Amino acid sequence: MAAIEARLAELGIELPAVVPPVAAYTPAVVDSGHVYTSGQLPMVSGALPATGKVGDGHGLIPADDAKKYARICALNALAAVKSVIGSLDRVTRVVKVVGFVASDPSFTGQPGVINGASEVLGEIFGDAGVHARSAVGVAVLPLDAPVEVELIVAYE
Amino acid sequence: MAAIEARLAELGIELPAVVPPVAAYTPAVVDSGHVYTSGQLPMVSGALPATGKVGDGHGLIPADDAKKYARICALNALAAVKSVIGSLDRVTRVVKVVGFVASDPSFTGQPGVINGASEVLGEIFGDAGVHARSAVGVAVLPLDAPVEVELIVAYE
Amino acid sequence: MAAIEARLAELGIELPAVVPPVAAYTPAVVDSGHVYTSGQLPMVSGALPATGKVGDGHGLIPADDAKKYARICALNALAAVKSVIGSLDRVTRVVKVVGFVASDPSFTGQPGVINGASEVLGEIFGDAGVHARSAVGVAVLPLDAPVEVELIVAYE
Numbered sequence: 001m002a003a004i005e006a007r008l009a010e011l012g013i014e015l016p017a018v019v020p021p022v023a024a025y026t027p028a029v030v031d032s033g034h035v036y037t038s039g040q041l042p043m044v045s046g047a048l049p050a051t052g053k054v055g056d057g058h059g060l061i062p063a064d065d066a067k068k069y070a071r072i073c074a075l076n077a078l079a080a081v082k083s084v085i086g087s088l089d090r091v092t093r094v095v096k097v098v099g100f101v102a103s104d105p106s107f108t109g110q111p112g113v114i115n116g117a118s119e120v121l122g123e124i125f126g127d128a129g130v131h132a133r134s135a136v137g138v139a140v141l142p143l144d145a146p147v148e149v150e151l152i153v154a155y156e
Numbered sequence: 157m158a159a160i161e162a163r164l165a166e167l168g169i170e171l172p173a174v175v176p177p178v179a180a181y182t183p184a185v186v187d188s189g190h191v192y193t194s195g196q197l198p199m200v201s202g203a204l205p206a207t208g209k210v211g212d213g214h215g216l217i218p219a220d221d222a223k224k225y226a227r228i229c230a231l232n233a234l235a236a237v238k239s240v241i242g243s244l245d246r247v248t249r250v251v252k253v254v255g256f257v258a259s260d261p262s263f264t265g266q267p268g269v270i271n272g273a274s275e276v277l278g279e280i281f282g283d284a285g286v287h288a289r290s291a292v293g294v295a296v297l298p299l300d301a302p303v304e305v306e307l308i309v310a311y312e
Numbered sequence: 313m314a315a316i317e318a319r320l321a322e323l324g325i326e327l328p329a330v331v332p333p334v335a336a337y338t339p340a341v342v343d344s345g346h347v348y349t350s351g352q353l354p355m356v357s358g359a360l361p362a363t364g365k366v367g368d369g370h371g372l373i374p375a376d377d378a379k380k381y382a383r384i385c386a387l388n389a390l391a392a393v394k395s396v397i398g399s400l401d402r403v404t405r406v407v408k409v410v411g412f413v414a415s416d417p418s419f420t421g422q423p424g425v426i427n428g429a430s431e432v433l434g435e436i437f438g439d440a441g442v443h444a445r446s447a448v449g450v451a452v453l454p455l456d457a458p459v460e461v462e463l464i465v466a467y468e
Contacts, residue, residue, distance in 0.1 A: 023423035024430035025445035031407045031466055032345065033188065039446030053417070095187045100448045105209070108300040111179035118180035133181035134195030134306045136256045137296035140449035144420040150446045154187055189344065251343045261365070264456040267335035274336035289337035290351030290462045292412045293452035310343055 004088040004124060011123055015079045015088075016072075019043045022142060027080035035084055035153050039100070040076040041145040042069035051144035054113060055104030061146045063109045070099060070116030073149035077117075078124070085155050094121050094131040096152040102145065103137030110135040117149045160244040160280060167279055174239045175199045175232050178298060183236035191240055191309050195256070196232040197301040198225035207300035210269060210293075211260030217302045219265045226255060226272030229305035233273075234280070241311050250277050250287040252308040258301065259293030266291040273305045316400040316436060323435055327391045327400075328384075331355045334454060339392035347396055347465050351412070352388040353457040354381035363456035366425060367416030373458045375421045382411060382428030385461035389429075390436070397467050406433050406443040408464040414457065415449030422447040429461045 008015065018027050021038060028037045042049060052059065054066040061069075074097075082088050099114030101107075114135040121129040131151075141148050164171065174183050177194060184193045198205060208215065210222040217225075230253075238244050255270030257263075270291040277285040287307075297304050320327065330339050333350060340349045354361060364371065366378040373381075386409075394400050411426030413419075426447040433441040443463075453460050 021445075023427045023445070023447070024434060025409065026442050027444070029405070029407050029442075029444040031405060036408045036444040036464075038444045039448070093185070093187060095185050096192045097181065098446070100446075102449075103296050105296050108296055108298060110296075110298045115179045122180060130182050130185075132183070132185040132192040132194045132306075133177075133179075134254070134256075134304065135179070135298055136195070136294050136304060137258075137298075138448050139295045139451045140415050140417050140420060140422075142420060142422045142447055142449075148446065148448060150444075152192075249341070249343060251341050252348045253337065259452050261452050264452060264454060266452075266454045271335045278336060286338050286341075288339070288341040288348040288350045288462075289333075289335075290410070290412075290460065291335070291454055292351070292450050292460060293414075293454075295451045308348075 002089050007124055015082060016076055018079045018083045019076050028084045030084050033154055035081045035155060037077045037080045037151045039148040039150045040073045041148055042072040043076060044072060048143060048145055050146060052146060053102050053104045054146050055107035060104050063113055066113040066146050067116035069147045070114050070149060071120045073147055074117035074120050077149055077151045081153055090155040091153050092128060092156050093154040094125060094129045095154055097131050097133040098150050099135040100138045100141060100148040102141040110137050158245055163280055171235045172232055174235045184240045186240050189310055191237045191311060193233045193236045193307045195304040195306045196229045197304055198228040199232060200228060204299060204301055206302060208302060209258045209260045210302050211263035216260050219269055222269040222302050223272035225303045226270050226305060227276045229303055230273035230276050233305055233307045237309055246311040247309050248284060248312050249310040250281060250285050251310055253287050253289040254306050255291045256294045256297060256304040258297040266293050314401050319436055328388055330391045330395045331388050340396045342396050345466055347393045347467060349389045349392045349463045351460040351462045352385045353460055354384040355388060356384060360455060360457055362458060364458060365414045365416045366458050367419035372416050375425055378425040378458050379428035381459045382426050382461060383432045385459055386429035386432050389461055389463045393465055402467040403465050404440060404468050405466040406437060406441045407466055409443050409445040410462050411447040412450045412453060412460040414453040422449050
C-alpha cells in the first residue's frame with residue numbers, strides 16, 4: 001500500500017535527510033491530524049546551492065533556477081513531514097503552501113518560482129497535492145537563501 | 157436563512173467570480189471544518205487595477221487606494237470560500253487574516269491598508285467577522301500587485 | 313496545578329497587558345482547540361522600544377537587540393493567548409511561530425533574531441513549547457517595528 005513511496009521511486013525522487021533547524025525550533029509539529037512544517041530552505045547536504053535575491057540582471061538568481069530551489073524546499077518539507085508521521089502514504093491532503101521568495105524589488109514572478117514546489121507536490125500526491133497557496137516577495141531570507149517554503153498537510 | 161447573502165445585498169456588495177490561480181494551485185481548500193484560501197490579489201475582471209509599491213511620494217500607490225485594493229482582495233477571498241462550501245451562510249468565524257503590502261521601505265501604515273480587508277469582513281459577518289491578523293510590508297508581490305490577502309475561515 | 317504560572321514566576325517573567333490591536337481586528341481568536349494570535353509587535357507599555365530595520369551598520373538595529381524585541385513579541389502573544397483561554401496552563405502545545413524581521417537587505421540573521429521568541433517559549437513550556445517556525449526578512453513592518461511574531465497554540 002506504499003503508494004506514495006512507489007510514486008517517489010517512479011519519479012526518481014529520493015527524499016533528502018531532514019534538514020536540522022538553524023535555530024531553536026523543530027522541523028515539523030503534529031497537531032490534530034495535521035503536520036505543520038517549519039519554513040524550509042533549499043538545503044542540499046547541509047548547504048545552500050545558491051544565495052542571493054531572485055530577479056533579472058547581474059548578480060541576481062534567475063527565476064528558472066529559483067524554481068528548482070523551490071522544488072528542493074518542498075522535498076525538504078516532505079522529509080520533515082515524513083519524520084513525524086513515519087510515511088508519506090498517510091498524507092490525505094496538502095492543505096496550504098506558503099512560499100517566500102527573496103526578491104529584487106523589480107521581480108514580480110514569485111508565482112512561477114513557487115510553482116517549483118507546487119508542481120512536485122502535484123506529481124507526488126496527485127489530486128491530494130492540490131493546495132491553497134500564498135507566494136510573496138520578501139526583502140531577504142535566512143542565510144541569504146533565495147526561497148523558503150512551509151507546508152500544512154492533513155494526514156490519517 | 158440566507159442571512160449573509162442578504163447582508164451582501166444590503167451592503168451593495170456583489171461577490172466577484174473566483175479569480176483563477178496564476179499558477180499550479182487552487183483558490184481554496186476545505187479541511188476539517190475550515191477553508192484555507194490562497195493569497196488573493198486585488199484582481200478586478202482579470203486585471204490588477206494598479207501595480208507598484210505602496211507609500212507616500214511620486215510613483216507610489218497612496219495608502220487610501222491600497223486600502224480599497226485590500227477590500228477587493230478580501231472579496232476575492234470570499235468568492236474563493238463560497239466556491240468550495242457553496243454559501244457564505246455556512247461561515248461561522250473568520251479565524252485569521254494575513255495581509256501582505258508591497259511597501260516602499262519608508263511606508264509603515266500596513267495596518268491601515270489591511271483594514272480595507274478587515275472592515276469589509278466585519279460589515280459582512282458582524283462578530284463572526286472579527287479575526288486575528290498579521291499585516292506586514294513585503295518587498296514585492298506577484299504581478300507587482302500592491303496587496304495580497306489570505307484567509308482562514310471556520311464553517312459548518 | 314498552575315504549573316505555567318509558577319514557571320513564569322520562577323523565570324521572573326510578568327506577562328504584559330494585552331496590546332490593543334492597532335486596527336480593526338482582535339488580538340487572538342479561539343478556534344477548535346487552538347488559539348491564533350494576531351501578529352504581535354514588541355510593544356512595551358504602549359510604545360515600541362525601537363523602530364527601524366535590523367542589520368549591521370549605522371542607523372540599523374543590531375541583531376542582539378532585535379532578539380530581545382522578538383522575546384517581547386512572544387510574551388505579548390502569550391498575553392493575547394491568556395486573554396482568550398484564561399490561563400496558560402491550558403496550553404498543550406505551541407504549534408507554529410511565524411517571525412517577520414524588518415531587515416536591511418544585507419541582513420541574513422533572521423533565525424537568530426526569532427530565537428528570542430523561540431527560546432522564551434521553550435523556557436516557559438518545556439517540550440510543549442517546541443514549535444514549527446518560519447522566519448523571514450521583510451521590507452518594513454507596521455509602525456516601523458523591527459520584529460513581528462504570530463503564534464498558533466493548541467489548548468485543552
